Amino acid sequence: MTGFGTAAVHGDDGLVPGGAVAPPIVQSATFSAESDERFTEIATEPRGSAFYTRYGNPNHAQVAAVVAGLEGAETGLVTASGMGAISTLALALLSAGDHVVVQRSTYGGTTSLATGLLPRFGVACTQVDQTDTGAFERALRPETRLVLVETPSNPLLELTDLAAVVASAHAAGALVVVDNTFATPVNQRPLSAGADLVWHSGTKFLGGHSDVSAGVVVGPAGLVERVWQTAIVTGSTLGPVDAWLLLRGIRTLPLRVERHNANALALARALERHPAVARVRYPGLPSHPQHALARRQMTGFGGVLGVELTAGRAGAAALLAGLKLAKRAASLGSVSTLVVHPRSMWAGIVDAAQLAAAGIGDGLVRVSTGIEDTADLVDDFLAALDAAPA
Incomplete structure (x- = not known):
């Protein structure tokens, strides 16, 4: 492979x-x-780009090729959103009577898919603590077809030992599908650890500018074609302009991720020392309980961190209200720093018991660092924390 910037x-x-x-x-x-x-040729070509845009488009082919190259994959396809990617993938690879293993700490949409939607179609789901590698193996059944992994996880920044989970899943005949949205291929390449498919919410770091909604699935051609066959039925089609915007964003991904990584680490170090902060969740900190694993399977620690305020929800509200540079918004991975209160954001799609079981407390704020000057970003957060209740 050439360097990430060249690719x-x-x-x-x-x-x-x-x-x-x-x-x-x-x-x-x-x-x-x-x-x-x-x-006849263009109508029957898998993932072709010269027949009908629901089947494929030249802009689709271009962006899929770039992401596949960055991930070290054979090929890829694009969808209209990240949830379009994982939902289409699940529908393509699962049938009634199958079983899925999914992390307890994962994106709320993935939780809703695995524990709410799939069971309606006869697919059973077991949630596990991703920090307990043995929990994945214990959850496997003869009918397990997929293990859904997200590392680092949203919003707790917990890690999954990719090599260990892949080994146990493959021994049981299950596929491992990894959400690499938080890490990006610049910081982590799950396929090199043996994962079968990787998916992204391209809305986040890949696009990088908060101006496009997109999803991407990459992996071996045979599996990707199975997903594509379902995609043309479900119709989660990415528009050509959005594909173009996604590709435009990816051109600068390695440069942006370098700044995201640096800003997140500097901010995590600064916030960890503030008396209004009970805990900072960031894999790049030695205080993170899985820091050694992060150093082993990641080349950078990402642009997202979790901040738990000592004063709980009141502290979180004060921090969010006091920030000047950071924007309160639901997404992440933008050139602008974005902050959100996960407990509030996911209240409508994940029930309170699941949020509590996942460890998402009232005092947690998710921070997605942008590419602002590091000193300005740190100063903004420290000033807001100085005014927050301790």
Whole structure:
């Protein structure tokens, strides 16, 4: 593999028509063929980009190729959102009577899919503590088909030992699917640890500018084609303009992630020392209980941290209200620093008991660092904390 910066810029070489340096937007829903033979060819080509945009589009092919290259995957496909990616993936690979293992600490949408939607279609689900590697193995059954992993997890920044989970899952005949949204391929490549498929909410770090909603699935061609066959039925189709925006964002991903990593580590170190803070959750801190694992399977620690305020919800509210640079918003991975109170954000999609069981308390604030100057960002948070109840 070439370097990440080179791969982000040149990963779609050969797929861009003409001599355009910036790929053109192919804003066409359908494509013509010059003969019956050619029409049959384009209509039956898996993940083709010259038949009908629900099946594929040149802009889809370009961005999928770049992400696949960054992840060390054979191929990929894009969807209209991250939830479109994981939902389509699950529908493609699961049937009634199957069983799924999913982490207790994971994105709320994934929890809702695994514990709410899939059981309606006869798919059983077991939630496990991802920090207990043995819990995955104990949860496996003969009918287990998928193990859904997110590392670091949203919003607790807990880690999953990828190599260990892959080994036990594969021994039981199950596939391992990894949400790599938080880490990005710059910081972590799950396929190199043996994972079967990787998916992203491209809305986050891949796009990077809070201006596109997208999802990506990458892996071996056979598995990706199975997902694609379901994708053309479910219709979670990414628009050509959004695919173009996603690709535009990915071009600078390695540069942005370097700043995200640096800002998050500096902010985590500063906040850990403040009396209004009970705990900082960040894999790059030696105080993180899985810091050694993070150093082993990650090359950088990411741009997201969790801050638990000593004063609970009152402290969280005061921090959010006192920030000047950071924006209160639901997403993450933007050039702007974004903050949110997870307990409030997920109240409508995950019930209170599940939130409590996952360890998401009232005093937790999730921080997604942007690419602002580090000193300005740290000063903004410290000033807001100085005014917060201790």
